[in-house]
Amino acid sequence: MNTYKNILAACSQSGAELVAVSKTKPVEQIMELYDEGQRVFGENKVQELVEKQATMPKDIKWHLIGHLQTNKVKYIAPFVDLIHAVDSLKLLKEINKQALKNDRIIDILVQIKIAEEETKFGLDKEDAIALFQSIEQEGYKHVRIRGLMGMATFTDDKAQIKSEFETMNTLFQEIKSSLDDSTSSYFTELSMGMSGDYELALQSGSTMVRIGSLLFGARNY
Numbered sequence: 001m002n003t004y005k006n007i008l009a010a011c012s013q014s015g016a017e018l019v020a021v022s023k024t025k026p027v028e029q030i031m032e033l034y035d036e037g038q039r040v041f042g043e044n045k046v047q048e049l050v051e052k053q054a055t056m057p058k059d060i061k062w063h064l065i066g067h068l069q070t071n072k073v074k075y076i077a078p079f080v081d082l083i084h085a086v087d088s089l090k091l092l093k094e095i096n097k098q099a100l101k102n103d104r105i106i107d108i109l110v111q112i113k114i115a116e117e118e119t120k121f122g123l124d125k126e127d128a129i130a131l132f133q134s135i136e137q138e139g140y141k142h143v144r145i146r147g148l149m150g151m152a153t154f155t156d157d158k159a160q161i162k163s164e165f166e167t168m169n170t171l172f173q174e175i176k177s178s179l180d181d182s183t184s185s186y187f188t189e190l191s192m193g194m195s196g197d198y199e200l201a202l203q204s205g206s207t208m209v210r211i212g213s214l215l216f217g218a219r220n221y
């Protein structure tokens with residue numbers, strides 16, 4: 001079995017979805033995975049995402065997995081399938097506005113900061129809960145919050161990674177149970193796990209793994 005098939009098997013055993021992270025990779029290489037049946041791809045830069053979407057088959061579901069600037073939402077709003085890294089009310093409002101303009105509902109995840117590193121984006125638990133409260137009060141009708149996204153600390157310490165993923169899962173359950181029924185029914189996704197730690201993530205309740213280098217090889221920037 002090749003690597004792709006192995007990862008797919010691990011995902012389907014857990015009922016999780018595979019997002020193939022194609023950032024920096026050329027269209028020809030992405031098409032090889034497309035030809036094997038993969039349809040969900042993730043990019044972390046708006047411009048690259050827009051260029052690839054324009055040239056590649058239209059049945060691809062494109063996820064934006066990286067940090068998103070408010071002024072760039074408009075470029076991806078017509079087609080993006082899922083935005084993984086929403087970390088402010090300001091960004092959420094802009095996504096709602098651009099979704100309305102495009103007569104769409106855009107699915108999003110709220111990014112939680114679970115790693116120890118200072119560099120990672122995302123909200124801590126209190127800020128996330130506050131964000132959910134304002135969302136429920138305002139009712140932004142053109143965004144649908146599908147769940148949470150997070151990145152573990154970049155470390156070899158498996159116990160630490162595992163514990164960060166477990167913390168994410170606990171927070172996910174906690175927030176889900178606090179939401180009203182209609183919001184809660186869509187709140188089903190926990191996006192965590194990358195090439196180095198996706199198996200630990202799947203053990204800890206991940207429903208969506210974002211895998212790049214294991215599928216496409218190391219990236220040269």
Ligand SMILES: *Cc1c(COP(=O)(O)O)cnc(C)c1O
Pocket residue numbers: 021023044065066194195196210211212213214
């Ligand atoms: C690049 C990236 C990934 C994939 O990383 P790999 O280690 O190559 O699997 C996953 N999530 C985010 C947010 C990324 O930017």
